[in-house]
Amino acid sequence: MASAASRTAPDPTASDAPPRPANAEPILTVNNIEVVYDDVILVLRGVSLEVPQGEIVTLLGPNGAGKTTTLKAISGLLRTENGAVTRGEVRFMGENIANMAPEQIVRKGIFQVMEGRRIVEDMTVIENLRLGAYTRKDSAGAVKRDLEMVLDYFPRLRERTGLAGYLSGGEQQMLAIGRAMMARPKLILLDEPSMGLAPLLVKEVFNIIRKLNAELGMTTLLVEQNAKMALGAASFGYIMESGKIVMDGPQQDLLDNEDVKEFYLGGGGEHRKSFKNLKSYKRRKRWI
Amino acid sequence: MDLFIQLLINGIIVGTLYGVVAMCFVLIYKSTQVVNFAQGEFLLIGAWICWTILVQFQIPFVFGFLITLAFMAALGMFIQMVVLRPMIGEPIISVIMVTIGLSIFTRALSNWLFGQSTVGFPDVFGVNAISIGGLQVQPAYLMSFVISLVIMAGFFYFFKYSRHGLAMRATAFNQQVAQSLGISVKQVFAMAWAISAMVSALAGVVVGMVNGVSSALSFIGIKVFPAVILGGLDSIIGAVVGGLIVGVLENMAEYVDGQFLHWGNMLTIAPFWVLIIILVVKPYGLFGTKDIERV
Numbered sequence: 001m002a003s004a005a006s007r008t009a010p011d012p013t014a015s016d017a018p019p020r021p022a023n024a025e026p027i028l029t030v031n032n033i034e035v036v037y038d039d040v041i042l043v044l045r046g047v048s049l050e051v052p053q054g055e056i057v058t059l060l061g062p063n064g065a066g067k068t069t070t071l072k073a074i075s076g077l078l079r080t081e082n083g084a085v086t087r088g089e090v091r092f093m094g095e096n097i098a099n100m101a102p103e104q105i106v107r108k109g110i111f112q113v114m115e116g117r118r119i120v121e122d123m124t125v126i127e128n129l130r131l132g133a134y135t136r137k138d139s140a141g142a143v144k145r146d147l148e149m150v151l152d153y154f155p156r157l158r159e160r161t162g163l164a165g166y167l168s169g170g171e172q173q174m175l176a177i178g179r180a181m182m183a184r185p186k187l188i189l190l191d192e193p194s195m196g197l198a199p200l201l202v203k204e205v206f207n208i209i210r211k212l213n214a215e216l217g218m219t220t221l222l223v224e225q226n227a228k229m230a231l232g233a234a235s236f237g238y239i240m241e242s243g244k245i246v247m248d249g250p251q252q253d254l255l256d257n258e259d260v261k262e263f264y265l266g267g268g269g270e271h272r273k274s275f276k277n278l279k280s281y282k283r284r285k286r287w288i
Numbered sequence: 289m290d291l292f293i294q295l296l297i298n299g300i301i302v303g304t305l306y307g308v309v310a311m312c313f314v315l316i317y318k319s320t321q322v323v324n325f326a327q328g329e330f331l332l333i334g335a336w337i338c339w340t341i342l343v344q345f346q347i348p349f350v351f352g353f354l355i356t357l358a359f360m361a362a363l364g365m366f367i368q369m370v371v372l373r374p375m376i377g378e379p380i381i382s383v384i385m386v387t388i389g390l391s392i393f394t395r396a397l398s399n400w401l402f403g404q405s406t407v408g409f410p411d412v413f414g415v416n417a418i419s420i421g422g423l424q425v426q427p428a429y430l431m432s433f434v435i436s437l438v439i440m441a442g443f444f445y446f447f448k449y450s451r452h453g454l455a456m457r458a459t460a461f462n463q464q465v466a467q468s469l470g471i472s473v474k475q476v477f478a479m480a481w482a483i484s485a486m487v488s489a490l491a492g493v494v495v496g497m498v499n500g501v502s503s504a505l506s507f508i509g510i511k512v513f514p515a516v517i518l519g520g521l522d523s524i525i526g527a528v529v530g531g532l533i534v535g536v537l538e539n540m541a542e543y544v545d546g547q548f549l550h551w552g553n554m555l556t557i558a559p560f561w562v563l564i565i566i567l568v569v570k571p572y573g574l575f576g577t578k579d580i581e582r583v
Contacts, residue, residue, distance in 0.1 A: 106470030
């Protein structure tokens with residue numbers, strides 16, 4: 001249905017070569033993958049993206065676009081939901097990891113922080129953090145040092161001695177990110193870190209994501225509904241709809257794009273002046 | 289009064305042993321969601337294997353015992369992989385029927401191989417009763433008590449501090465979460481069965497030393513069931529407490545029955561009465577976890 005012609009990307013490179021976030025070598029390359037659940041339900045139809053070393057890349061899109069599925073295809077968790085990558089490849093540091101078992105992929109250095117935190121509720125904060133280091137082979141001392149480092153990044157977690165299930169939503173999100181840090185991953189996949197958090201906490205969580213990237217060089221692929229926050233942190237963005245990437249570009253290009261402003265950031269465009277116009281505009285301009 | 293204290297102590301000793309077997313039961317239930325009705329048979333198999341090695345092959349106790357443990361670990365993993373792995377995703381009732389089948393098969397096999405009669409273990413620990421505070425305690429009982437406590441401490445340490453213990457708890461919480469952390473669920477399942485079979489066999493050997501080895505050993509599995517339900521199906525501490533309660537209750541029931549009621553056989557029935565009462569009052573068991581809900 002959709003072709004290159006319907007693409008409204010401002011990125012000049014988009015037409016010929018696959019879009020490439022400029023500076024660094026990509027650590028992860030998702031190449032035209034197709035994902036099928038239960039052998040029949042086609043969810044992703046040719047998704048390609050790249051994550052360069054040491055950068056934050058964001059994947060935006062409405063509900064049901066396939067953002068989480070894309071992350072699960074990368075982390076291998078697709079398997080646990082009876083899904084599979086049926087075409088294309090996921091290259092991580094040169095190796096095709098599509099359809100590998102999730103526990104193997106974690107060992108290779110990709111760690112997914114799942115949507116809705118998913119911390120182990122009947123364990124304490126420390127136990128959750130130590131669990132993050134499960135795959136690590138280095139000494140107990142190194143793990144302990146990292147534990148201290150994580151607690152320094154999240155001082156509010158230090159005071160919480162009870163079960164993690166009783167933490168507030170924001171603290172649970174911090175714990176989930178901290179748990180991922182404990183694994184010392186080369187690439188961290190964050191699935192909707194802002195879900196269900198108060199605006200102030202969302203800000204705090206995104207500050208932490210930016211800080212981790214700046215100070216530890218944590219390469220991050222960030223899936224978000226909150227496009228404003230995500231584009232504020234990321235250097236490059238992709239926009240998904242109905243299982244396809246419909247638009248991509250560096251942070252500033254996306255922020256300036258009229259369509260992105262209209263659909264994701266709110267405001268922008270003269271069409272907003274009347275709701276009637278807005279509706280017809282939306283119908284006309286849907287990407288797919 | 290002496291009889292009362294004697295029975296109380298018996299109850300505690302037997303109770304800790306029940307607690308150990310109950311922990312093994314909970315371990316499997318918690319990490320793999322399988323209600324293992326063949327738990328008692330692990331005791332039986334362990335005791336017979338150890339007995340065979342010691343008596344038939346005349347191997348010293350320590351080595352024989354270690355061989356038994358290794359064999360049981362392998363057996364536990366084998367059962368998990370061959371019998372139960374294909375049952376993943378099947379209805380709970382099918383899984384239960386499989387474990388019941390396993391239990392019947394094992395009991396029949398042991399009757400066929402070793403006969404119905406009770407066989408004594410060679411005396412590894414002395415037979416002379418030791419006097420503790422004026423009470424006569426058999427060394428085997430004392431040893432059983434100490435071993436039970438050591439196992440319990442081991443379980444506590446394992447689940448609280450070891451990497452694999454944490455992995456097991458994470459798997460019990462949610463398998464997808466565990467996988468996202470790099471934990472192999474298959475490996476955890478195999479490990480749970482191996483540990484459970486191993487520790488059950490240890491308990492089997494201990495009981496075998498005290499009471500002799502016979503197919504009656506497998507009934508401990510049934511006695512442990514009220515202990516597990518009592519403590520809450522998914523609580524390790526609950527299993528220990530439940531085991532103690534059932535052990536003491538049994539002996540108290542015997543005391544009351546023998547001294548006053550003369551109804552006979554209260555020993556076997558009393559735990560189940562209490563089980564029913566506790567389930568009416570606390571359906572999750574004493575320590576069973578309800579889901580954490582933030583309000």
